[in-house]
Amino acid sequence: MLKAKNLGYRAGSRWLLKGVDLALREGEFLAVLGPNGSGKTTLLRLLAGELRPTEGEVFFLEKPLATYGPKELARKRAVLSQSREMAFPYTAYEVAFLGRLPHLQGRETPLDHQKTLKALERVRGLPLKERLFTSLSGGEAMRVEAARLLNQEARLFLLDEPTNHLDPRYALELLCLFRALAYEGKGVVAVLHDLNLAGLFADRVLLLKEGRAMAYGPPQSLLHPDLLEEVYGVPFRRLGDPKGPAFLVPVPQEVARG
Numbered sequence: 112m113l114k115a116k117n118l119g120y121r122a123g124s125r126w127l128l129k130g131v132d133l134a135l136r137e138g139e140f141l142a143v144l145g146p147n148g149s150g151k152t153t154l155l156r157l158l159a160g161e162l163r164p165t166e167g168e169v170f171f172l173e174k175p176l177a178t179y180g181p182k183e184l185a186r187k188r189a190v191l192s193q194s195r196e197m198a199f200p201y202t203a204y205e206v207a208f209l210g211r212l213p214h215l216q217g218r219e220t221p222l223d224h225q226k227t228l229k230a231l232e233r234v235r236g237l238p239l240k241e242r243l244f245t246s247l248s249g250g251e252a253m254r255v256e257a258a259r260l261l262n263q264e265a266r267l268f269l270l271d272e273p274t275n276h277l278d279p280r281y282a283l284e285l286l287c288l289f290r291a292l293a294y295e296g297k298g299v300v301a302v303l304h305d306l307n308l309a310g311l312f313a314d315r316v317l318l319l320k321e322g323r324a325m326a327y328g329p330p331q332s333l334l335h336p337d338l339l340e341e342v343y344g345v346p347f348r349r350l351g352d353p354k355g356p357a358f359l360v361p362v363p364q365e366v367a368r369g
């Protein structure tokens with residue numbers, strides 16, 4: 112459903128992203144990993160159509176992304192960005208309702224409100240619905256934003272650090288939710304910093320370093336201490352049962368040397 116070929120983006124004289132290829136099928140969950148400043152958000156914004164590539168092209172549902180109008184795009188792909196800013200003092204309910212906007216034919220219907228309540232319920236956000244969005248904690252705001260995305264009923268979800276601000280239980284719940292949506296046939300691309308969550312939830316991982324793809328493939332083969340040390344510049348240790356999922360933790364140099 113989503114394909115990028117030789118994707119590059121330059122700001123001034125600096126390439127923030129260069130030569131990135133990826134392909135996402137319906138039902139797949141792709142995790143984008145990499146150090147701070149490695150180009151993850153830039154890639155997500157290119158895939159969302161918020162930035163135009165300097166080089167290469169993005170195809171979404173068999174069409175060049177650049178040929179979509181904003182409303183058509185908003186019905187088909189939903190974006191969770193890092194910014195939580197709201198131009199107006201919306202309630203949590205109103206923020207979740209924003210997801211219906213691309214679908215409204217002139218005016219809202221009772222069904223749009225039912226869907227909004229259902230979306231809030233799926234993220235355990237119903238008790239927050241009357242609260243001003245700006246008064247919510249980081250984790251509460253993230254869940255309300257997730258309800259907005261669900262309400263958009265898109266085929267592709269692009270998530271920039273969706274587990275930011277979430278405690279371990281909500282982080283797992285949120286990723287389980289998007290994993291379930293992928294099993295239903297949606298596509299999910301999530302920028303994550305937690306390698307272990309990526310290993311648990313993603314079908315494939317793209318590892319970026321300085322705007323270039325260092326590796327792209329199934330997490331079992333990529334989340335390896337040597338590769339991670341090369342990408343992040345710190346040693347990693349693999350924990351857990353060798354036959355089970357890998358859990359990788361960064362360790363100080365002294366600990367790595369024993």
Ligand SMILES: Nc1ncnc2c1ncn2[C@@H]1O[C@H](COP(=O)(O)OP(=O)(O)OP(=O)(O)O)[C@@H](O)[C@H]1O
Pocket residue numbers: 122127145146147148149150151152153154
């Ligand atoms: N408009 C711009 N002009 C110049 N440099 C930019 C611009 N936007 C982003 N950058 C730089 O490009 C690099 C990649 O930024 P990006 O936000 O994509 O990284 P990231 O991997 O998402 O980082 P983080 O993990 O810190 O969120 C950073 O060094 C950033 O400062």
